[in-house]
Amino acid sequence: MRSPGPDALHLGRRSVAFGLPLAAFGLFIAPVHAVPGVHRFSQVLMGTQMDLTLQGADRAAVAAAAQAAFAEMTRLADMMSRYRSTSALTAINLMAGLQPVSVPPELLQVLLMARRAAHASGGDFDPTVGSLRDWNFDPANVSIPSAQRVSQQLSLVGHKDLLIDERAGTAYLSRRGMRLDLGGIAKLPILQAGMQQLHRQGVADAMINGGGDVLVAGQLNGQPWRVGLRDPRQPERLIGAVPLNHGFVAASGDYERFVIHQGRRLHHILDPKTGYPTRGPRGVVLIADDLNAINGLGAAIMVAGAAAGRARVTKAPNLDALIVDADGSVWCSRGMATRLA
Incomplete structure (x- = not known):
């Protein structure tokens, strides 16, 4: 069909400019200002900017590790891309x-x-x-x-x-015309593969920020990594920041890619039961050590709604969550509230 004219659409898009204090949807990484032994590397991958922040005394060795991690993540992203x-x-x-x-x-x-x-x-x-x-x-x-x-x-x-x-x-x-889209579940395993490459290269203290999804290991200057959570209601603001030594932070939300069409906000997370963008929570942030506990769950909660999301989170061990509902209300699991305190 013919795309609507510009007067019918308001476009929303993430910022991926390197060095901005606000990272891609849901996450904020405190900027590192010329800290000795801390190195940043960046590459566009999976349609977003991928940032590595690594700590190590030998910059050449750290740079080689970053190159190996990017190469592995690129290989997997190319394998799993529908584009x-x-x-x-x-x-x-x-x-x-x-x-x-x-x-x-x-x-x-x-x-x-x-x-x-x-x-x-x-x-x-x-x-x-x-x-x-x-x-x-x-x-x-x-x-x-x-x-x-x-x-x-x-x-x-x-x-x-x-x-x-x-x-x-x-x-x-099994049916002609069917298509797979792994955009909601492939990124975290790809980040994990990148982290494994870094560890093989001897880098123990690392953060991989992949446009809304983050994986950390070790520490930054002897302290936990701090990941800020962006407020989906006001993207320029933060809800808070969480300390983390190991694990995944995954964010899903309705303003990463969206249009306003005929007065309705339409965004990239589609409901597989209706065929249209979800109309539930504005955003979901999940934290877990285990990839299997977290992967795909954010998108599922965006579809199922905040009440169902709260029920799922409270039944899941070792999973922390923050859900911003369609009415703007914010719910935190007990573990997430403790992290944000």
């Missing part, structure tokens, strides 16, 4: 309804993780939401599909039709 015509993920999408596709072990593990997250959330998280392929929130090429197109494509969304054969190492979408 690259040569990616393994694209091969699965092209062969939907035709035949299973052999996939690399790293992609197989992410697909298994996606399937588990889909089952655990009752379909609130669904990797086949990529079947809703006419939505585009790129400011340079906005596309809002008609209700008819949404309905047609919604019929192709269904995580149970993702068939994975672990022994054969294959993945298969």
